[in-house]
Amino acid sequence: MTGVSIKKIAEIAGVSRGTVDRALNDRYGIDSQLKARILQVAADLGYRSNRAGKMLSIRKSPLKIGVQMPSIGNDFFLEVVRGLNAAAQEYEDFGLTLSIQTMKGFDVDTQIAQIRDLLAQNINGLAFVPINHPAISALLDEIAARGIPVVTFNTDIAAGKRLCYVGTDYWHSGATAAGVLRLLAKNDPLKVLILTGSVQVLGHNQRITGFNQIIRQNCPAISIVDVLETLDDEDRSYTITAQALAIHPDLGAIYLTAGGVAGAGRAIAECQLQGKIIVISNDLTQTERDYLEQGVITATVDQQPYEQGYKPIQYLFDYLLDGRLPPEQTITHSEILIREHLINP
Amino acid sequence: MTGVSIKKIAEIAGVSRGTVDRALNDRYGIDSQLKARILQVAADLGYRSNRAGKMLSIRKSPLKIGVQMPSIGNDFFLEVVRGLNAAAQEYEDFGLTLSIQTMKGFDVDTQIAQIRDLLAQNINGLAFVPINHPAISALLDEIAARGIPVVTFNTDIAAGKRLCYVGTDYWHSGATAAGVLRLLAKNDPLKVLILTGSVQVLGHNQRITGFNQIIRQNCPAISIVDVLETLDDEDRSYTITAQALAIHPDLGAIYLTAGGVAGAGRAIAECQLQGKIIVISNDLTQTERDYLEQGVITATVDQQPYEQGYKPIQYLFDYLLDGRLPPEQTITHSEILIREHLINP
DNA sequence: CTGAAAGCGCTTACAG
DNA sequence: CTGAAAGCGCTTACAG
Numbered sequence: 001m002t003g004v005s006i007k008k009i010a011e012i013a014g015v016s017r018g019t020v021d022r023a024l025n026d027r028y029g030i031d032s033q034l035k036a037r038i039l040q041v042a043a044d045l046g047y048r049s050n051r052a053g054k055m056l057s058i059r060k061s062p063l064k065i066g067v068q069m070p071s072i073g074n075d076f077f078l079e080v081v082r083g084l085n086a087a088a089q090e091y092e093d094f095g096l097t098l099s100i101q102t103m104k105g106f107d108v109d110t111q112i113a114q115i116r117d118l119l120a121q122n123i124n125g126l127a128f129v130p131i132n133h134p135a136i137s138a139l140l141d142e143i144a145a146r147g148i149p150v151v152t153f154n155t156d157i158a159a160g161k162r163l164c165y166v167g168t169d170y171w172h173s174g175a176t177a178a179g180v181l182r183l184l185a186k187n188d189p190l191k192v193l194i195l196t197g198s199v200q201v202l203g204h205n206q207r208i209t210g211f212n213q214i215i216r217q218n219c220p221a222i223s224i225v226d227v228l229e230t231l232d233d234e235d236r237s238y239t240i241t242a243q244a245l246a247i248h249p250d251l252g253a254i255y256l257t258a259g260g261v262a263g264a265g266r267a268i269a270e271c272q273l274q275g276k277i278i279v280i281s282n283d284l285t286q287t288e289r290d291y292l293e294q295g296v297i298t299a300t301v302d303q304q305p306y307e308q309g310y311k312p313i314q315y316l317f318d319y320l321l322d323g324r325l326p327p328e329q330t331i332t333h334s335e336i337l338i339r340e341h342l343i344n345p
Numbered sequence: 346m347t348g349v350s351i352k353k354i355a356e357i358a359g360v361s362r363g364t365v366d367r368a369l370n371d372r373y374g375i376d377s378q379l380k381a382r383i384l385q386v387a388a389d390l391g392y393r394s395n396r397a398g399k400m401l402s403i404r405k406s407p408l409k410i411g412v413q414m415p416s417i418g419n420d421f422f423l424e425v426v427r428g429l430n431a432a433a434q435e436y437e438d439f440g441l442t443l444s445i446q447t448m449k450g451f452d453v454d455t456q457i458a459q460i461r462d463l464l465a466q467n468i469n470g471l472a473f474v475p476i477n478h479p480a481i482s483a484l485l486d487e488i489a490a491r492g493i494p495v496v497t498f499n500t501d502i503a504a505g506k507r508l509c510y511v512g513t514d515y516w517h518s519g520a521t522a523a524g525v526l527r528l529l530a531k532n533d534p535l536k537v538l539i540l541t542g543s544v545q546v547l548g549h550n551q552r553i554t555g556f557n558q559i560i561r562q563n564c565p566a567i568s569i570v571d572v573l574e575t576l577d578d579e580d581r582s583y584t585i586t587a588q589a590l591a592i593h594p595d596l597g598a599i600y601l602t603a604g605g606v607a608g609a610g611r612a613i614a615e616c617q618l619q620g621k622i623i624v625i626s627n628d629l630t631q632t633e634r635d636y637l638e639q640g641v642i643t644a645t646v647d648q649q650p651y652e653q654g655y656k657p658i659q660y661l662f663d664y665l666l667d668g669r670l671p672p673e674q675t676i677t678h679s680e681i682l683i684r685e686h687l688i689n690p
Numbered sequence: 691c692t693g694a695a696a697g698c699g700c701t702t703a704c705a706g
Numbered sequence: 707c708t709g710a711a712a713g714c715g716c717t718t719a720c721a722g
Contacts, residue, residue: 005715016693021717029691051438052400053715056698059397060717093396095698172689179685183643184528214685298528336681340524340559344517350699361709366701374707398699401714405701440714 004047013041024049054321055094062095065316066118068111068128069154072104075285076305080154083309091317098313099123108133115139119148124320126150127312130157132202149319151312151326155203163319166311166330168303170203174210176334177255177280180299182218184278190219190252193244194227195237197258207257207282225251230260237263245271253278262287265296284337292339304332349392358386369394399666400439407440410661411463413456413473414499417449420630421650425499428654436662443658444468453478460484464493469665471495472657475502477547494664496657496671500548508664511656511675513648515548519555521679522600522625525644527563529623535564535597538589539572540582542603552602552627570596575605582608590616598623607632610641629682637684649677 006024010017015038022030023038024047067084071077088098099121101114108131118126126143130136130152140160143150149163156165181192194211197204208227215222225248230237237260245251245267254277256264261281268274274296281288281300291297307330315326351369355362360383367375368383369392412429416422433443444466446459453476463471471488475481475497485505488495494508501510526537539556542549553572560567570593575582582605590596590612599622601609606626613619619641626633626645636642652675660671 006717007715017716018694018718019692022692025717031691034691050715052397052404052440053698054717055397056401056700056714057716057718059698093699095397169689172685175685175688176683179683182685183683184531186529333680334686335678336683338521338524338528338681340517340520340527341679343520344514351701352699362700363702363710364708367708370701376707379707395699398714399701401698401716402700402702404714438715 004045005050009038009042009045009047013038049322051322058321059095062097063124063317063320064097064099064121065125065127065313066121066123067098067100068114068118069102070104070106070129071102076283079305080309083306084313087310087313091313096317106131108135111136112139119143124148125316127153127316129154132157136160149316151315153308153312164315164326164328164330167308167332168334169331170206171210173282173301173303173334174207174257175214176336177301178211178214180280180336181222181253181278182214185219185222187221189221191223191225191248191250192253192255193225193248193251195230195241195254195256195260195264196227197232197260198229204257211255230258230263232259234260234263238267241267245273251277253280256281258282261291265291268296289342292342299336299338302335302337304335307332349390350395354383354387354390354392358383394667396667403666404440407442408469408662408665409442409444409467410470410472410658411466411468412443412445413459413463414447415449415451415474416447421628424650425654428651429658432655432658436658441662451476453480456481457484464488469493470661472498472661474499477502481505494661496660498653498657509660509671509673509675512653512677513679514676515551516555518627518646518648518679519552519602520559521681522646523556523559525625525681526567526598526623527559530564530567532566534566536568536570536593536595537598537600538570538593538596540575540586540599540601540605540609541572542577542605543574549602556600575603575608577604579605579608581605583612586612590618596622598625601626603627606636610636613641634687637687644681644683647680647682649680652677
């Protein structure tokens with residue numbers, strides 16, 4: 001019902017609205033008996049705080065959310081940033097402000113320094129793409145102790161306190177890629193090469209695990225000939241792909257768990273293998289678009305990058321405004337994209 | 346900036362806040378010269394109205410949005426309703442209320458009666474799944490003349506004024522299905538049967554057109570042997586599928602543009618053809634889930650039903666609150682779903 | 691520890 | 707046609 005406001009509770013309990021606020025929001029300086037009585041009245045009336053009221057009054061002490069991510073030189077993050085900006089605009093009227101720190105690649109010290117910089121700016125919440133390192137976990141616990149909520153996105157971290165994670169399920173992403181291959185192979189013998197980013201990166205390994213598991217369970221005729229590391233370097237990717245194509249002239253498919261798509265694609269195109277070899281990649285940057293158009297890539301498994309930018313901000317704002325708890329994990333979809341998806345944006 | 350409020354404009358223009366409100370919101374009873382001057386001041390200051398303020402004050406005259414849809418007995422709408430309910434809950438605090446009318450199947454008179462019922466309830470906005478009929482278009486124009494915004498969802502209408510459409514692009518959905526077939530066929534000869542809902546339904550036809558166009562352009566070896574109507578009836582679908590399988594023992598694929606999936610699947614399973622014949626359907630209800638698990642359906646093309654429920658409410662609320670205009674079309678994604686997508690919800 | 695007042699930004703009767 | 711006041715629901719100094 002529209003009815004139950006702080007004002008009404010105050011009237012019924014026979015106290016002032018300020019006191020009701022103190023009771024409801026666990027503020028200091030209120031008699032515990034009185035507090036209990038007020039909370040009882042609130043419960044009896046079925047009181048739920050109203051977001052419109054909070055949104056307006058919060059403008060007097062505006063919220064600032066810090067964002068830290070390895071987006072420099074990584075086109076995948078273009079869509080993430082779009083989501084981030086859309087959220088920033090959406091919540092601007094409620095006084096929310098974003099402070100964004102970006103880095104190139106994954107360096108623990110840089111990540112820590114940038115997060116400390118954000119903390120020094122007195123952020124009320126943090127969204128970031130964590131490196132899975134003990135020092136980061138420790139920092140997370142420190143931030144939690146300060147009462148600052150943290151949302152991890154795109155990649156999660158094994159240890160350390162955070163409010164929630166928003167991003168792909170890497171295992172499932174690999175399983176989805178395997179599913180595409182399962183359908184395309186149709187029980188025929190097929191040799192697959194896996195090009196991973198780095199065996200040091202948990203997400204890449206999880207994709208491989210998901211991929212392997214589905215293949216092993218369902219496709220006895222498919223064999224994985226090798227797993228090579230591109231280290232997300234295009235030149236290296238080109239070289240190892242070219243070599244692998246030479247060594248395995250009967251190679252039927254390549255699964256790319258990470259970067260190195262441009263290099264691998266170049267090697268494939270030079271061997272005139274587009275359309276002859278199945279190529280499954282991840283994400284959808286201009287590189288994948290071009291290769292899908294040209295038939296170099298058969299399909300790519302995307303991960304809703306826009307949501308990965310938008311949702312963390314939404315969740316943090318809601319939590320800070322309301323105490324509203326987000327789902328512990330928001331798994332973005334593993335979307336299979338093919339050439340026809342590029343028609344008509 | 347945080348700075349520019351109605352209060353500030355009032356101070357600078359030397360008038361009361363009520364008068365600024367009158368000028369800004371085109372209300373009656375304000376001197377046109379004064380209005381012009383106030384608008385000038387607002388423009389100079391870069392004034393943008395604040396949503397938090399509006400959200401709170403709008404509670405005094407709460408908004409009601411009407412929804413009308415053919416959801417009875419149609420499992421596809423379960424997810425749409427989930428989106429609708431989520432939006433209802435999200436906007437509840439801002440005083441928004443939903444009034445929902447549902448019908449079974451498509452009957453113009455019923456649709457008109459239900460919409461008139463909603464209008465009689467003094468709704469401020471309407472979201473509905475229109476039947477593409479002149480009488481509905483006429484009603485739409487009548488509603489527009491009353492100043493009530495309308496959002497169509499799931500299916501659009503050719504004529505009649507509406508604020509925007511939220512839903513699938515049927516042509517693109519068919520093209521996506523064809524893309525899946527293009528990949529699975531690999532230039533081998535393949536005979537395809539199309540099972541459509543009804544040739545009377547525009548969306549079904551558009552799916553066929555998109556499908557045909559992609560096949561014709563890219564797959565000279567694929568031929569369409571027939572287009573049959575299931576009329577969304579499972580028994581009929583079973584019968585015609587069984588007949589078609591008998592007539593075309595070399596049939597390689599079936600594309601279902603609409604309902605009748607359960608019946609077709611039954612015929613396929615009875616002929617032991619699961620996994621041997623490619624079957625592409627649309628949407629993801631329990632029927633498609635089961636058949637994907639069993640290998641009766643190869644892939645299904647989904648259309649983000651949750652968004653089709655959520656977004657119309659969001660757009661209508663934003664428009665009514667703010668005058669904010671939504672995109673003229675919000676095309677929900679044609680998502681290719683396969684068995685592996687069902688792992689681990 | 692508690693209350694009365696003012697304010698976040700916008701709107702709406704009510705006077706004049 | 708215009709202004710002054712009150713209100714939407716919540717929070718925050720400021721008194722006491």
